[in-house]
Amino acid sequence: MQSIESNNHQPLLSIRGGCKYFGGITALDNVDIDVYNHEILALLGDNGAGKSTLIKAVSGAHTLDEGDIFFDGKKVSINRPEDAYKLGIKTVYQDMALFGILDVTSNLFAGAEYTHWGFLQKKKMNQEAFGVLSNLKTTIKTLHQEVRSLSGGQQHAVAIARGVYIGYDPRLIIMDEPTAGLGVKQSREVLRLLKELKREFAIIFITHNLDYAFDTADRIAVLCGGRVVGKRLIQEANQTEIVKLMMGVEDKNNQKI
Amino acid sequence: METVSTLADQATVGKIIKNGLSKRPVQLMLLTLLISGILTMLTPNFLAQSNLKSVAMGMTYDLIVALGMTYVLIIGGLDLSVGSNIAITSVVTTLLLKNGVAIPIAILAGLATSMIVGGINGFFITKCKMNPFIVTLGTMSLARGAAMTLTSGYFVTSLPKGFLILGRGEISGIPFPVIFAIILVIVFSILLNRFAPLNRGFYVGAHPNNAELVGINVGRTIFTGFVICGLFSGIAAIFMCSRLAMGYAQFGLEMELRALAAAVIGGAGFSGGRGSVWGTFFGVLLLAIINNGFILMDASIYWQKVVNGTILIVAIATAVRNLNND
Ligand SMILES: Nc1ncnc2c1ncn2[C@@H]1O[C@H](COP(=O)(O)OP(=O)(O)O)[C@@H](O)[C@H]1O
Ligand SMILES: [Mg+2]
Numbered sequence: 001m002q003s004i005e006s007n008n009h010q011p012l013l014s015i016r017g018g019c020k021y022f023g024g025i026t027a028l029d030n031v032d033i034d035v036y037n038h039e040i041l042a043l044l045g046d047n048g049a050g051k052s053t054l055i056k057a058v059s060g061a062h063t064l065d066e067g068d069i070f071f072d073g074k075k076v077s078i079n080r081p082e083d084a085y086k087l088g089i090k091t092v093y094q095d096m097a098l099f100g101i102l103d104v105t106s107n108l109f110a111g112a113e114y115t116h117w118g119f120l121q122k123k124k125m126n127q128e129a130f131g132v133l134s135n136l137k138t139t140i141k142t143l144h145q146e147v148r149s150l151s152g153g154q155q156h157a158v159a160i161a162r163g164v165y166i167g168y169d170p171r172l173i174i175m176d177e178p179t180a181g182l183g184v185k186q187s188r189e190v191l192r193l194l195k196e197l198k199r200e201f202a203i204i205f206i207t208h209n210l211d212y213a214f215d216t217a218d219r220i221a222v223l224c225g226g227r228v229v230g231k232r233l234i235q236e237a238n239q240t241e242i243v244k245l246m247m248g249v250e251d252k253n254n255q256k257i
Numbered sequence: 258m259e260t261v262s263t264l265a266d267q268a269t270v271g272k273i274i275k276n277g278l279s280k281r282p283v284q285l286m287l288l289t290l291l292i293s294g295i296l297t298m299l300t301p302n303f304l305a306q307s308n309l310k311s312v313a314m315g316m317t318y319d320l321i322v323a324l325g326m327t328y329v330l331i332i333g334g335l336d337l338s339v340g341s342n343i344a345i346t347s348v349v350t351t352l353l354l355k356n357g358v359a360i361p362i363a364i365l366a367g368l369a370t371s372m373i374v375g376g377i378n379g380f381f382i383t384k385c386k387m388n389p390f391i392v393t394l395g396t397m398s399l400a401r402g403a404a405m406t407l408t409s410g411y412f413v414t415s416l417p418k419g420f421l422i423l424g425r426g427e428i429s430g431i432p433f434p435v436i437f438a439i440i441l442v443i444v445f446s447i448l449l450n451r452f453a454p455l456n457r458g459f460y461v462g463a464h465p466n467n468a469e470l471v472g473i474n475v476g477r478t479i480f481t482g483f484v485i486c487g488l489f490s491g492i493a494a495i496f497m498c499s500r501l502a503m504g505y506a507q508f509g510l511e512m513e514l515r516a517l518a519a520a521v522i523g524g525a526g527f528s529g530g531r532g533s534v535w536g537t538f539f540g541v542l543l544l545a546i547i548n549n550g551f552i553l554m555d556a557s558i559y560w561q562k563v564v565n566g567t568i569l570i571v572a573i574a575t576a577v578r579n580l581n582n583d
Contacts, residue, residue, distance in 0.1 A: 061470050081472030097467040099460055101530050110460055111471030115453045122451075 010073050012037050012202045013058065013089070013172055018067035020053050020226075027053040029226040031067070035172060040194060040203040042217035044210070046246050049223040051206045052094055055174045058204075059091040060084040081111065088171030092163035092178055094206075098155060100148030104140060105129045107147050107158050112167030132165045133157065153186050160190075164197065173197055174204045179212060191216050210239050224248045281524035285539035292546055300553040308549070310430070314500075316545035317438045318343075318493040320538065322509075323516040323523075324445055325489030327537045328455075329389075330520055332482040333462035333529025334382065337393040338374060339490045339516055341400035343509030346371040346494035348404040351413035351504025360420050368491045374400055375487020379480035397513070404506035413504035424500025434496040446534035458482055462529025518569040519544055521576040528580045544568065 011034035018031035027050045035041050045051050056062040058069065060081040069076055071087050078084050084091070098107050105122075108129045114121040129143055138157040140150060147158060156178075164173055175194070179187040187209075194205055194216050207213050213220060220237050222230040222245040230245040277283050296303040322339050329336045350367030354360065374396055381392045426433045448455050460468040461478045469475050490509070498504050522543065523536025547568070551561040 059470075060472070081470060085472065093470060097464075097470045099463040099467060099530070101463050102459060106459070110468070111473050113453050113456075118453050119451050120453055120456060 011035055011070075012072065014070040015054075015058070015064075016068050016070070018054070018057060018064050018069075020050075020057060020062060020065050026226050028057070028064070031223075031226070031228050033221055033228065035202050035204055036218075037202050038198055038200075039218040040198050040205050040216050042213035042220045043204055043206045043223065044208075044213055044220060044242060044246055045223035046248075049246075050226040051223055052176055053226075054223065055091060055176055055204060055206065058084065058089055058172075059174060060089075061091075085112065085168045088169060089174065090163050090168065090170040090172070091174040092159050092176065094176040094180065096155060096159035098147050098159060101146055103145060104133075104143045104147060104150075104158060108132070108162050108166050110162065128166065129161075132161045135165075136161055152181060153183075156182065156186070156190075160193070170201055172202045172204070174206075176206045177208065178205070179207060179209060187212065210242060213242075214239065222246055282533060282535040282539055285523065285536065285543060289539055289543050289546060292543070292550070296546070296550050296553065300550075302553055303549070306430070308553070310432070312545050312549045313435045314432055315548075316541050317432075317434045318497055318509075319512070319515050319519060319545070320438050320541045321441060321489050321493040321496075322512055323519040323537050323541050324441065324534060325486035326513075326516040327520040327523065327525050327532045327534065328449070328458060328482050329486045330517075330525035330527070331449075331462045331529065331532040332458040332479050333465060334389040334479060334482060335393065335517075335527065336375075336378060336483065336486050337390070337513045338378060338396040338400055339486065340509035340512030341397045341404070342371050342374045342487055342490035343494040343497065343512060344404040344506050345374065345400040346491045347498045347504035347508045348407050348413060348506055349504075350495060351416055351498050352407060354416050354420055355413055360417060363420075364495055367495055368488060371487045371491025371494065372484050373487070374490075375484040376480070378487070379483035382483065383476040383480045401506065408504070408506050410506060414502065416498070416502055421499055421502055424496050424498070432500075434500065437492075437496070442534055442538050449534055454478075454481075459530055462531070464530070514569050514573075515541075515544065518572040521572045526576045526579050 013033075013035040015031055015033045018028050018033070019026070020028040029050075031050075031054060033041075033054070043051050043054070053062065057064045058078065060078045060083050063079055069078055071089075076083075076087060078087070078089075099110060102110075105125050109125050114124050114128075126143055133140055133143075136157050138154055140154050140157065147155060150158070160175075160178070163175070164170055175190075178190050178194075182190065191212060194203055197203055198218075205213070205216060214234065214237070217234050219234060220230075220232045220242060221228055222232075222242060224246060225248065229248070230242070232242070293303070302308050322343070326336055326339060346367045349370045350363050353363035353366055358366070378389070378393050378396055381387045382389050422433075424432070424434055428436060449458075450456065457468070457473050457478055460471070460473055461475050465475050468478075490512075494508065497508055519540035520532060520537045521540070523533060523538070523540035525532030525537065544565075548561065548565065551564070
């Protein structure tokens with residue numbers, strides 16, 4: 001197994017030989033991926049390449065059919081979202097995975113409520129929600145409105161707040177298409193946040209947008225048809241080549257890295 | 258789910274009132290007061306203690322069952338078998354009593370029966386991914402059929418005296434079942450809003466896939482919800498048998514419609530994630546008072562049925578329309 005040299009020796013997260021099948025579809029085909037601390041790995045690929053499936057295997061939404069996941073050098077099994085939370089793997093899903101008819105605080109603490117003997121500590125949750133949203137400088141006015149009544153940008157803030165700041169402390173943050181549906185200004189804001197988070201955590205950033213990937217990432221992995229067809233350090237990558245890889249044009253240098 | 262402190266705005270008195278008036282239980286309470294006021298003016302007997310007692314007693318079974326229905330609606334389900342569950346639970350309990358089984362054991366066996374019916378619903382809905390409407394329609398006729406078979410259609414009577422206290426005992430003129438129902442409303446509303454395992458039903462109903470993504474055990478929550486709903490029907494059945502001193506395979510007829518209508522009037526819907534204990538309480542109270550008005554004004558039983566049926570259809574049709582809009 002070859003790995004790219006990096007400023008960290010041991011990856012925070014590694015997947016080896018990851019396979020996932022949906023009926024006849026091979027969504028992931030023998031995937032090897034490494035993510036290092038204080039780095040942003042941009043995961044690129046066309047629609048249906050398997051990006052979401054890959055990160056769902058890490059976040060506990062799916063389990064791999066074959067292959068192993070290593071975290072901090074130890075083999076781990078992630079069968080449920082809770083297993084991932086406990087390792088510090090936190091995910092902001094592509095469609096944000098919010099509960100439209102529930103209020104802001106309920107959304108922020110979904111699945112990670114503060115409880116005492118099973119009873120919700122609403123005051124504590126509201127205070128923390130207030131603090132986190134204030135830090136994110138959102139324009140959300142009240143915590144008790146339905147999330148679906150918020151603007152797209154505000155909903156996005158709720159999803160990011162939940163994925164990053166609420167509940168278990170993160171070590172690896174996964175963002176699946178966090179700029180999808182956002183305006184240029186809001187997208188810039190997300191990229192700035194990613195770079196800020198990188199100082200403390202490891203990041204997997206899934207995107208379609210090559211400019212955004214080149215702007216933020218330290219390394220790039222390209223998926224196509226469920227296979228990793230290329231891995232590049234950002235200094236070695238160029239956009240034309242990455243586009244070719246994403247489109248499935250075979251690259252003879254591919255196996256070198 | 259509940260009003261919390263505001264982020265930026267100050268909560269003013271005006272806002273609190275406006276907020277309150279936008280809440281379903283408050284609207285229903287005002288409507289109930291209005292109708293009560295009208296009935297007080299139209300009929301001298303409405304406020305008589307005996308009448309209020311009969312209203313309270315009459316709505317108790319519906320209330321207990323409707324609370325279970327509310328929870329099932331919150332988790333995104335529906336339970337048509339609640340009325341038949343009352344029938345089978347009443348028959349099992351009273352047959353055991355009649356055959357000399359100790360009272361506590363017969364009651365526990367009855368409650369276990371009701372939970373098994375709920376568990377069967379929950380099993381087919383979560384494990385076999387079947388539609389709740391189909392599954393509970395099936396158990397609805399299955400449970401009633403079993404009750405009829407066990408009794409050949411006869412009443413089960415000659416129950417021990419001790420058993421009758423449960424339904425007929427009173428504390429300062431208030432029947433035990435009414436007291437129980439009031440306590441249940443208070444306790445269940447607290448648990449639903451505060452106790453995390455129950456409260457997670459809101460997430461499950463609001464968006465089952467996302468609930469799964471954030472690590473909530475959706476299947477277990479739904480299964481438990483149906484068992485709880487079954488248990489509530491069973492509790493209503495025990496009180497009914499005790500008060501009426503019999504078990505009967507025709508108990509609980511059309512109960513599912515009234516429970517559904519009350520829950521829906523109270524703010525629950527078919528799309529899940531919505532519903533409240535106090536909303537359902539006022540929904541049941543409203544239906545009970547409207548019916549009482551018919552009785553007090555000596556309106557014909559046919560008209561009563563027509564109006565009742567209309568209310569049920571309008572309530573349920575509104576819920577279906579909201580489902581399509583969601
Ligand atoms: N739950 C699922 N059931 C069946 N097929 C799926 C499921 N999730 C993803 N797939 C399939 O797996 C492939 C990869 O999908 P996905 O990971 O969502 O791609 P991406 O996120 O890169 O656009 C696609 O062919 C998709 O249709
Ligand atoms: Mg995707």
